[in-house]
Amino acid sequence: MTYCVGMRLNTGLVFMSDTRTNAGLDNIATAKKMHTWEIPGDRVITMMTAGNLATTQAVIGLLDERTKAREDRDPSILTVPSMFQIAREVGETLKEVINANADGGQDASAFGATILLGGQIAGSPPRLFMIYPEGNFIEASDDNPFFQIGEAKYGKPILVRAYDPEMGFEEAIKLLLVSFDSTIKSNLSVGLPLDYVTYERDKFVIGRQGRITDDDPYYLTVSNGWGEALRMAFGQLPDFSFPKQTD
Incomplete structure (x- = not known):
């Protein structure tokens, strides 16, 4: 399992992903799930992947090769004129890889994967898409300004309650860290390190990017502070009162 979030802000786009690919008592593995081109x-293009690791690595590999080899550059995510067409190309590549793996008679769902795609091409606004295993996709909007893939349920409540399109990148990273911390504490299959990338509208270069490890001082402050804040808020709520019993 995994957890990735892509979010639209008035200032641009922000992305965060975990790196855990396998979790067991004696077998924990990690791999990078965030990829960028510019x-x-x-x-500027950013992609995050969730699902079958072999599928997602094959998709990224094919897309990357088509940006380098001249004979395979048509179509290429670095030449098509819109983010919508990039989403179509990524969707077709994802479907191609899944179908190729399932040709041996195996269930295609075993090779399933989902991709978050975001970025901006000159002349158009920043855009954010979620691409499904079937190759189709949806786009983020004012009504649905962020997407999650992987283990989404534990980290969604804080995003729904605290998201504000006016927030800056620093506040957005703080919000995402709370969302990821809630998920990590609830599901062993999501884990640190966490990768993040920011993109500022109309800059056309990748913004701040980095990796947050389990000993990062700010992450520990957020994790411990959020837990304490929840306990304080819970303590301030009035206790439940049982209805009076009648004879």
Whole structure:
């Protein structure tokens, strides 16, 4: 399992992903799930993946090869003129990989994967998409300004309650860390390190990016502070009163 979030802000886009790919008592593995491409002044693209690791690595590998080899550059995510067309190309590539793996008669769902895609191409606004295993996709909007893939349920409540499109990147990272911390504490299959990328509208270069480890001082402050804040808020709520019993 995994957990990834892509979020639209008025200032641009912010992305965060965990790195855990396998979790067991004696077998914990990690892999990078966030990938970026850029042509300064023209386009910035970020993708995060969840699902079958072999599928997602094959998709990223094919997309990356098509940005480098001249004979495979049509179509390429670095040449198509819109984020919508990039989403279509990613969706077709994802479907192609899944169907190729399922040709041996195995259930295609075993090779399923989901992708978050976001970025901006010069002349258009920043856009954010969620791409399904079937190759189709949906786009973020004012009514649905963020997408989650993987283990989404534990981290969603804080996003729904605290998200504000006016927040800056620093506040957005803080919100995402609370969301990820809630998920990590609830599900062993999601874990640190966490990768993040920010993209500022109309800059056409990748913004701040980094990795947060389990000994990061700010992460520990957020994790411990959020737990204490929840306990204080719970303690301030009035106790439940049982109805009076009648004889």
